[in-house]
Amino acid sequence: MKAPVAALLALLAAPSLAAPDYSEQRQPCSDYQTQKQAFFGDLHVHTRYSLDASTQGTRTTPAQAYAFARGEKLPIQPWTDEGEGRRSLQLRRPLDFAMVSDHSELIGEVAMCNTPGMEGYNSWQCLVYRHWPRGAFYLFNAWASIQASHLGLCGENDELCLEAAKGPWREMQEAAEAHYDRSADCSFTTFVGYEWTGGEAESGGNLHRNVVFRNAEVPPRPISFIDGPAASSLWHSLDQQCNSADGACDSLVIPHNANLSAGYMYSGLKDDGSPMDADYARLRKQFEPLAEIMQHKGASECFYQAGVTQDELCAFEQQPIDNISGFDNPPGPETGFLREALGEGMQIERQLGVNPYQQGFIASTDTHLGSPGAVEEDRFLGHGGAGVPAAKEIPPGLPDKLEYNPGGLAVLWAEENSRDALFRAMRRREAYGTSGPRIEARFFAGWDYPENLCDQQDRIEQAYAGGVPMGGELAAPPSAAARPTFLLAARQDSGTADHPGMPLQRLQMVKSWLDADGERHETVLDVAGDGGNGAGVDTATCATHGEGFAELCTVWQDADFNPQQPAYYYSRVVENPSCRWSQRQCIAAGVSCDDPDSVPEAFANCCAAEHRPVVQERAWTSPVWYTPAS
Numbered sequence: 142m143k144a145p146v147a148a149l150l151a152l153l154a155a156p157s158l159a160a161p162d163y164s165e166q167r168q169p170c171s172d173y174q175t176q177k178q179a180f181f182g183d184l185h186v187h188t189r190y191s192l193d194a195s196t197q198g199t200r201t202t203p204a205q206a207y208a209f210a211r212g213e214k215l216p217i218q219p220w221t222d223e224g225e226g227r228r229s230l231q232l233r234r235p236l237d238f239a240m241v242s243d244h245s246e247l248i249g250e251v252a253m254c255n256t257p258g259m260e261g262y263n264s265w266q267c268l269v270y271r272h273w274p275r276g277a278f279y280l281f282n283a284w285a286s287i288q289a290s291h292l293g294l295c296g297e298n299d300e301l302c303l304e305a306a307k308g309p310w311r312e313m314q315e316a317a318e319a320h321y322d323r324s325a326d327c328s329f330t331t332f333v334g335y336e337w338t339g340g341e342a343e344s345g346g347n348l349h350r351n352v353v354f355r356n357a358e359v360p361p362r363p364i365s366f367i368d369g370p371a372a373s374s375l376w377h378s379l380d381q382q383c384n385s386a387d388g389a390c391d392s393l394v395i396p397h398n399a400n401l402s403a404g405y406m407y408s409g410l411k412d413d414g415s416p417m418d419a420d421y422a423r424l425r426k427q428f429e430p431l432a433e434i435m436q437h438k439g440a441s442e443c444f445y446q447a448g449v450t451q452d453e454l455c456a457f458e459q460q461p462i463d464n465i466s467g468f469d470n471p472p473g474p475e476t477g478f479l480r481e482a483l484g485e486g487m488q489i490e491r492q493l494g495v496n497p498y499q500q501g502f503i504a505s506t507d508t509h510l511g512s513p514g515a516v517e518e519d520r521f522l523g524h525g526g527a528g529v530p531a532a533k534e535i536p537p538g539l540p541d542k543l544e545y546n547p548g549g550l551a552v553l554w555a556e557e558n559s560r561d562a563l564f565r566a567m568r569r570r571e572a573y574g575t576s577g578p579r580i581e582a583r584f585f586a587g588w589d590y591p592e593n594l595c596d597q598q599d600r601i602e603q604a605y606a607g608g609v610p611m612g613g614e615l616a617a618p619p620s621a622a623a624r625p626t627f628l629l630a631a632r633q634d635s636g637t638a639d640h641p642g643m644p645l646q647r648l649q650m651v652k653s654w655l656d657a658d659g660e661r662h663e664t665v666l667d668v669a670g671d672g673g674n675g676a677g678v679d680t681a682t683c684a685t686h687g688e689g690f691a692e693l694c695t696v697w698q699d700a701d702f703n704p705q706q707p708a709y710y711y712s713r714v715v716e717n718p719s720c721r722w723s724q725r726q727c728i729a730a731g732v733s734c735d736d737p738d739s740v741p742e743a744f745a746n747c748c749a750a751e752h753r754p755v756v757q758e759r760a761w762t763s764p765v766w767y768t769p770a771s
Contacts, residue, residue, distance in 0.1 A: 170327035170557035182238035183513035185505035198532025201511025203316035245363030249305035289370035345466025346403030371412035397433035399477035407482035435504035501763030504549025504574025516577035538743030570612025644689020654708035724754035
């Protein structure tokens, strides 16, 4: 799509600036910082064109989703007879960027079933969709995401549904264009994208991925799991239709919810279960530089089991099952947690010479209300999708499943808030995720950072000059005695005047490495702050107490470094404890678990054994890798 005429005229009249090369026409941003700045956003957002969202009553359009991200109020279901939302949401602070990522599968069918007069509107499938939406949610999803098939209302060669998909795809592009600030203000950035929604039939394992395009030049329609039921098919199709095609089209892919993949997202094998080869590993590394570490259906960092694993902070927002289909299978280390996956990537690299799982981290919401960035614990109304539906009435009790949460945010370190600058940050993995707060985190690795680097005003400039930022790869050590040295820094979420941010508790280093036999090891160290600071929260009132830190910074050297051992390192920033969304709503409802007979049935989960009333919000930086030259 072309930029508005006024913007193009302003671009031509603007003075020449030393700004990044743009893949599309726009004005250079007036706020351009060579040492990068943190931009907060959401790359996982569903609107009325996603089957699961629409069957739960979501009417949010892509344009409304972007307007919400920019600070406007959003009405949500249930709806009055006049079409007014009986509830609404609004962000305390707008986002810097967002992407609507509606499911590519069945996007045509959803449009057909909602558009009177369109061919297929009166099919039995659409009658089921309109009169039994929850049944349609399970039936249609299983058919598309497991059987990789359309639903029989699409005509010869599925042409009716493929043609119908072009309308929503066009609207998604138009909404992204309308809300992308191409002026020098660079106040808000949109990305065109979608979700590729595949699954593993027997286990119910999730294989979902979000596709992000660099600019407005995109394929004629989204490439879906039905087009090719394998991730490698998606990569090849994107390469043919976009990345290697003539023009400026460019794309990358972000796997998500590996915590519900039943081990299939990072199986160490090719999509068909055969042994991985170097070509497959290279293709995956090329297309998937990032992974989603957190969203409203749980965290995918690491697995925790009392008495078995040591890192208790891994218990954060851990789901009770290992798959997205609801099969009652408990999670385990091999479920798809990213700490394990990154370690397996190093093991694969020993065999194939390439690491297919060399991925950075982001987080997002996976909202199905069209509400990007709605992550505040005290304003959580559920996110729909597989959660508690509210199409016809406000559900009694808690507004979502107890194990779900508000989700997280993606953070990108870039020179400016433009598509090209943010996309480059994703490509080089200079990115991180938070569980919701706008924590600002830095992470650098080098060989000779001074011990007092935190005290120096130009510490970031020195860190870039003497090493690599998060997502980077350490060069070979300059001498046999050299040890990698890291700059870890974090600043608490500043919050707003009426809702201040939570102080930080501690800054941690996570290291994983392979020994001479290829066995994986890990250690988690507190390197700044105070994990025993006594901070806490009164779960009867949600009042917090104890001291914390507005900023943390340290220089840490790996004294146990072995130059013959592959390793990766990342930083985890942890806030003081606070009330989880569910506890806040239990308190508001007057629930007292000391008197079980007084607890309304709708709020029984407030007193369930698995209820976690306290949460420690956090951020995870993308890793830095070290690989021996041999």
